[in-house]
Amino acid sequence: MPDDLIAIVEESEDVDSTIISRVRLEILWALSELGEDGATARHLKAGLNLSDGVLYANLKKLVGLGYLRSEKVTLEGKELELYAITREGLLAWQRVRSWLCKLLGCGGELCER
Numbered sequence: 762m763p764d765d766l767i768a769i770v771e772e773s774e775d776v777d778s779t780i781i782s783r784v785r786l787e788i789l790w791a792l793s794e795l796g797e798d799g800a801t802a803r804h805l806k807a808g809l810n811l812s813d814g815v816l817y818a819n820l821k822k823l824v825g826l827g828y829l830r831s832e833k834v835t836l837e838g839k840e841l842e843l844y845a846i847t848r849e850g851l852l853a854w855q856r857v858r859s860w861l862c863k864l865l866g867c868g869g870e871l872c873e874r
Contacts (some may be wrong), residue, residue, distance in 0.1 A: 780853060788816075788823060789823070791805060801844070802816060802841070827850070830845055835869060
């Protein structure tokens with residue numbers, strides 16, 4: 762077994778395994794791109810093509826972990842929930858993205874996304 766593979770496996774201990782799911786990674790990725798402005802659940806649902814149940818269950822978990830913050834906002838007369846990535850969430854996202862890129866052997870622009 763190559764030494765770099767062993768190092769990658771050992772590095773997985775630094776990654777929060779509770780965010781290793783397609784939906785949670787997509788949410789963190791999207792919100793990391795949007796920065797402090799964040800997005801409403803409606804926008805995340807449309808952009809990520811998720812059902813309400815899947816979206817809200819994962820948003821709730823990520824808020825509970827401290828990786829997202831949520832606040833009520835009024836938009837066009839409707840009260841909506843706005844979600845944004847926290848500093849802790851951004852650091853967790855960067856760690857898992859870096860680890861996945863090493864694991865998959867991708868590099869360059871692909872890993873910059």
